[in-house]
Structures are given as C-alpha cells and as structure tokens.
Amino acid sequence: MINRRKFIQSTVLASAAVALNNKTALAAFSGKPIVISTWDFGIAANKDAWKILSKNGTALDAVELGVQNAEADVTNQSVGYGGLPDRDGIVTLDACIMDDKGNCGAVLALENIKHPIAVARKVMEKTPHVMLAGNGALQFALEQGFKKENLLTEKSKKDWQEWLKTAKYEPVMNIENKLYNTTPTKLPGNQYNHDTIGMLALDSNGNLSGACTTSGMAYKLHGRVGDSPIIGAGLYVDNEVGGATSTGVGEEVVRNVGSFLVVELMRQGYSPAEACKEAVMRIIKKKPETAKNIQVGFLALNKKGEYGSYAIQQGFSYAVCNNEKQDLLIKSLSYY
Numbered sequence: 001m002i003n004r005r006k007f008i009q010s011t012v013l014a015s016a017a018v019a020l021n022n023k024t025a026l027a028a029f030s031g032k033p034i035v036i037s038t039w040d041f042g043i044a045a046n047k048d049a050w051k052i053l054s055k056n057g058t059a060l061d062a063v064e065l066g067v068q069n070a071e072a073d074v075t076n077q078s079v080g081y082g083g084l085p086d087r088d089g090i091v092t093l094d095a096c097i098m099d100d101k102g103n104c105g106a107v108l109a110l111e112n113i114k115h116p117i118a119v120a121r122k123v124m125e126k127t128p129h130v131m132l133a134g135n136g137a138l139q140f141a142l143e144q145g146f147k148k149e150n151l152l153t154e155k156s157k158k159d160w161q162e163w164l165k166t167a168k169y170e171p172v173m174n175i176e177n178k179l180y181n182t183t184p185t186k187l188p189g190n191q192y193n194h195d196t197i198g199m200l201a202l203d204s205n206g207n208l209s210g211a212c213t214t215s216g217m218a219y220k221l222h223g224r225v226g227d228s229p230i231i232g233a234g235l236y237v238d239n240e241v242g243g244a245t246s247t248g249v250g251e252e253v254v255r256n257v258g259s260f261l262v263v264e265l266m267r268q269g270y271s272p273a274e275a276c277k278e279a280v281m282r283i284i285k286k287k288p289e290t291a292k293n294i295q296v297g298f299l300a301l302n303k304k305g306e307y308g309s310y311a312i313q314q315g316f317s318y319a320v321c322n323n324e325k326q327d328l329l330i331k332s333l334s335y336y
Contacts, residue, residue, distance in 0.1 A: 049201055208301070214226070
C-alpha cells in the first residue's frame, strides 16, 4: 500500500519539477520572433509572415498569411493556384495548420479553392474534426464562404498535355528550387517532382505554430495524398519543444512519421539540425536503395529560436526571417 504522506510529498515534488521545467523553457526563449520556411520561394512567404510577427502578432496568424503567398503564386507549380495537376488533369490541394495549444486542422484532396491553408484553419476552429477530404472538404469550404475557382492555369495545362504524350512518371528532384534548376520547362518530358511550402514561426510571446501546403506530386494518381496535410508527418508542433516540417517524397515521410520524430528528438536534447539528420537517416537505413533516387528534407525550429535542416540529397534550401535579416536563404546539409 502506498504511504499517503509519501504520495503527497512525491506529488508536490513532481509538480515543482514541472513548474521549474516550464520556467526554464520560458527563460530560454530569446524574445525575438522568427519564421522559417522551405525552399527559395519561402523568402517571399516569410516576408508576409513577418508583417504579423514584427507587430507582435501571433505565430498562427503569421504562418497562415505566409504560406498563402506561395498558394497564390501562379508561377509556383508545386503549391496552390497554378499547381501541376494529377494524371487526370485535376488540381488537388492538401494543407494543414497547427497552433501552440496542439489544435490542428487539415484538408486533403481539395479542389477549386485557392487557399487550402485558410480552409484548414477553419476546420481547426469551426469543427470538432482534424481532417476533411475531397468533396466534403469542398462543401465545407463553400459553406464557410470560400470562392470556387478553376486552379488549372494554361501553363500547367500545357505541361500536363505534354506529359501525356509519354505518361512516364520520372520525377526530378528539387525541380522547384530555382537555385539549382533554372529552366525546368526544357527538361525532357517536362517531368516534375512535387514539393511543398512548410513554415514554422515563433512569435514575441514565445509561442510556436506551423503550416504546410502543397498541390502534391505532379501527375499523381487521382486521390493520392502525401505527407503535407498529415499531422505528425508533414508538420508537427509542440509548444514546449519546437516544430518541424518536411518536403520531398511524402510516402517516405508518412512511413516514418517524420515531423513528429524530429520534435521528439529535440525533446531528448538533439539540436534542430541533429534531429533532422536522424530522421533522414531512419529513411535511408530502412530503404537505402530507394533513398538514392528520392529527396526528403526536414526543417526544424526549437523553443529557443534555433533552427536547422537536413536532406537526403543536395539541393534543398530554406529561408529564414528575423529581426536581423528578412531574406536569408540557406542551403541544407545532406547525406548525398
């Protein structure tokens, strides 16, 4: 039988330890807001997020506004409006968002809505659910006042029609990154990898939030969903520890619950870069032959405002925006 006095003493000591840990975590925060996001198009997205953060706004508002920049960019064929379609010529979008309290929302295979991240936030705030998919997600979006519009641009339609001549699926790694591929439309068959914008922000109150949005893998099977809208795979945030997001071939991220893994590793004391590297190594160790021909990258931000990344292949970059500099672009470390 447990001694009542010892039980009370142990409970008091445990409560004190938790309070001390929370106090330490808060003390570690620098008080300076920061936002980071994947790929070179993250620079413009970060600047929009910074409009919120620089005025002491919330990280949640910042990441929602920030990724909408990429969703609305018609020249970005891997996210939102102008995104490359599936093999049936249909543009389907995926997105998720997560706040500092652990609330989250997502939409999967959403059609005809330019800003899926805004719909994902509505799912989080207006429903008891985390995910809505397909026609149900569209129905909900329309009920919330979103406008239905055609997302297949003439450029993406033309590229899809060119692809149909061979219908051969051979994605090219890092094709969206303008630093490494300046003439994607001249590549044989107009092949494209999919990609994503994942964004993480820490506001002036020390709270974290994240968002992730994509048009998914180009010329995918209709209905395919990758890691981007899956909480724990494409995005995960724990306000006591940090946040993580991913980019690349989503199937491998889902199989390893990648972003959750990165956050849990940071909880154990790994730096953001070390945690991202370990998550990448898990993928490589499980499927070494597959990993040689795919790209997966992770990006992480901890409670202190420290950040880092790691990828399987060279070519992954990420953007950083803080008080010192709003357009910093960093080339990620990689295994190959």
